[in-house]
Amino acid sequence: MPYLGQKSVPVAYERRENILDAPIIVELTSMAELVVALAENRQDEADAMFGQVLGYDFWKTAPELLIDISLECYKKHRHWLDVLSKHKNPQIKAITAWFIDLAKRSRLEPMEYMLDRLVGGTISGVDNEFDRIELPAESPAKFISPFKEHYFGSRRYSSATESYLTLLGQLSTLRQRLRQWQPNRTLRIKDLTEFVRLNQAAGLKIIDTNPHTQTTNAVQVMTAYKAKGLEFEAVFVINAQDEVWGPTARSRTPRISLPHNLPIAPAGDSDNDKLRLLFVALTRAKHTLHICGYSHDLDNKLSPALSFIDSISGLEHQQISKPTSVKAVEILSTDWSYRFRQIIADKPALMAPILEDYKLSVTHLNNFLDVAEGGPYFFLMHNLLRFPEALSPSAAYGDSVHQTLKWLHGELRQKTVLPSTSAIQKYFGEVLDRKHLKKSDHTRLSERGREALKRYTKEKGSIFEPKDLAERGFNNDGVVVGDARLSGKIDVLHFKDVGRTEVFDFKTGRPAPSWQGKGEFERIKLHKYRQQLLFYKLLVEGSASYQGKLVVDKGRLEFIETDANGRLLPGLELTYEPKEMTRFIALINSVWKRVMSLDFPETSKYPPTSRGILAFEEDLLSK
Structure with a gap:
């Protein structure tokens, strides 16, 4: 391999590298070991780890500074933590305070949350597949790890795509294996260090087998x-x-x-x-x-x-x-x-395995268009490349409610009556338990979900009918609109007369009384909801199962939760207009073309508002 690399000969191979030996994983697990050592007040181990961890490139700490700190600790017989926490360098003090804060959190927060903090992600990050819900806000982080920006920033993707994908594969593989290790237990950051120790002690390798191609003629x-x-x-x-x-x-x-x-x-x-x-x-x-x-x-x-x-x-x-x-x-x-890779790798070949079977969902479409939350680059990282992150509380809650409604509908189809309120609440609780949330979030969301489902099924339970289909997926239905391959899942297909149906989309979070929206956040949210209902019409009418057999004449949003006055609002209906559908189809194909050509335009010139999103959409359509 080194000789081929030196001669700039591109290669394609299946990776067989042990990710536990990869530098990015060693750095991440070493930071985790330092957090655990601080949490357990093992000062000698923390002393050994601080020098190693602070030397990593992403901190951009001058080596001379670390040498001075090391000498001071040695000559004065002081622990690193004492010296670092009182150091005159503001960056060193900020990093030290951050590690101390992580050590305090490590006994309470799940491992997934702690990994996000170590990597430099956000615990309650954007997750447009489910509605954002209001939880007590944490105070803004005073310090954010530079790890993610260093290894996964937009510049690295543009200039060193192969390295970017290699590192992403290693990080994704680690988090997948951790999730599979003890799925019925909420893991802590100490479990990560134990997981690594057990694998290394047993001589077991964790292999990243993602297919890798540098060019089409490799x-x-x-x-x-x-x-x-x-x-x-x-x-x-x-x-x-x-x-x-x-x-x-x-x-x-x-x-x-x-x-x-x-x-x-x-x-x-x-x-x-x-x-x-x-x-x-x-x-x-x-x-x-x-x-x-x-x-x-x-x-x-x-x-x-x-x-x-x-x-x-x-x-x-x-x-x-x-x-x-x-x-x-x-x-x-x-x-x-x-x-050696960067000289010879070309982006289309590297991304070919991802694009080959890619299908566009409405969540991905909305993320690409949402310039208020990162737009195309957010789509690239989180949807196309699937940067590994913890499930946000909003996503955990939304998914638990949707899974419960799917189960409820299955019980109705089988037994012709809705399950009892206690059975519905019990099922919801069991699903939420498997999300491994922070205890305070779990308690709050458990109570909220049980009450919301009780109220909704009591007042609007008649909306569920045995003849309808719940959580109907279209991944294998060959839906193609123009050049774009589409996929998705619809909450409920509500069959009406012969050849006619409506689509229902259930929403958690604050309900909206109309399509106009009161504030900027609600206007953006409703714009996405509207496009979801437009997308679902295309899924049904373009599917192998229903093409030429079914027409979707209406879409409807159903809000599971009450408004500020404790009322369940009527659903928002959408009647499909040909002009709006024509524009939407053109927009889908414009985004599809950009994705397939790996063209992710810069969107900083657009304001982070609903008007900014519409302006970006119009620019995509005009080109």
């Missing part, structure tokens, strides 16, 4: 197993040595030996198995085959060539001069995973 690097069934114009079989492929190759030793009387043996260790695998590798070439070996190994010991091919006639042997030792050491000591 050299394919793969194992012989992966190459089965494939063919290439030219093939290079590397390391053609007995110690790799032949009789002297080391056999795989199982962790647990099999009983001696068991009439089976591990596959793949006999000479015949190795020969068959080598045959697979050699027969992948259509026209040209290069079998490459070496005369000496890295310890400068003689290494026999592969004995399997000694007797084959017609092979042309060519001696290639060995690189100078200085050159070889220089290349091999360079971290090729992070340094």
Whole structure:
């Protein structure tokens, strides 16, 4: 790999790197270890961690400053925390105060929240799939970790896309594995350090296997197993040595030996198995085959060539001069995973695996258009690249309510009557319990959801009918509008007369009495809601299941919660107008074109208002 990188030869491969050894993960877990050491008042361990953590590049701390601090601690026999918290450098004091605050929070906040703080995200960040709800506001953070901006800022994406995607894959893999580790328990930040320790102690690797392609004409690097069934114009079989492929190759030793009387043996260790695998590798070439070996190994010991091919006639042997030792050491000591890639990678090829099967949802569309919350770049990070973050309280609450309504409708279809209020509240509580929220948020949202569902089903339970479909998904219905592939899920398809239906969309949060909206926040929210109902009409009428069979003639918002006066408001209805639908279809295709061409325009010139969003939409349509 280093030699290909040095020669600017692009490669495509399946990553097999242990993410626990990746620098970005080491830095993140080291910060977590420091927080735990401070929380448990283990000063000696905190002393050792502070010097390491503050040396990371994203802090931009001068090395001379850290040396001075280290010498002061040594000469005066003081702990790092004492010196740092009283240091005259304002940045050092701010970072130290931040770590102390995290240590205090670590016993109360879930691990997911703490990871967001370490990374530099926001706990109650924007989540447009569910309605933002009002919770007691925390005081604004005095300090935000520079980790996210350093590794995942817009400049890095533009100038070093491959590195950006590699780091994102590693961070995503870590958080996915943590979520799978003990899914029925609310983890704390100490559990992250324990998770890492257990994997390392057991010699287990956490592998990022995301497919990776640098350009469309990249050299394919793969194992012989992966190459089965494939063919290439030219093939290079590397390391053609007995110690790799032949009789002297080391056999795989199982962790647990099999009983001696068991009439089976591990596959793949006999000479015949190795020969068959080598045959697979050699027969992948259509026209040209290069079998490459070496005369000496890295310890400068003689290494026999592969004995399997000694007797084959017609092979042309060519001696290639060995690189100078200085050159070889220089290349091999360079971290090729992070340094050689940028010269040769091109953005379309890197993003091709993501775009190949991508389908646009209305949430993604609204995020792309919402210049008040980041617009195209927010869409890129959170929807296209799926930057890993904790589930916000709003999202956890909204999802729990929607899952409960889906279950309620399923019970109605099966038993023809709605479940009891206590059963509905119990189900909601069980779903919310699995969200692993902070205790104060969980208590507040649990009470709120139980009361809202009780009131809504009592006063408006008749809206649910057994013949309707709840949470109808369209991901596999082949919906295409213009060039855009669409996907999504509709809360309720309410069937009316033959060939006619309405779509219902349930909303949590403060209800709106009309489509106009009173304040800026509500106007933006209602604009998105309107586009959701327009989108749902396209989903139904363009789907393989209903195309030519169903017409959606109305859309309706149903507000689950009461207004400030404790009243449930009637739903907001939308009658579809041809002119509005034509504009919306054009807008979808304009956004789709931008996404497929990886064109994410700068939107800072637009005001963060509903007028700014409409101006951005008009500019997209005009181009």
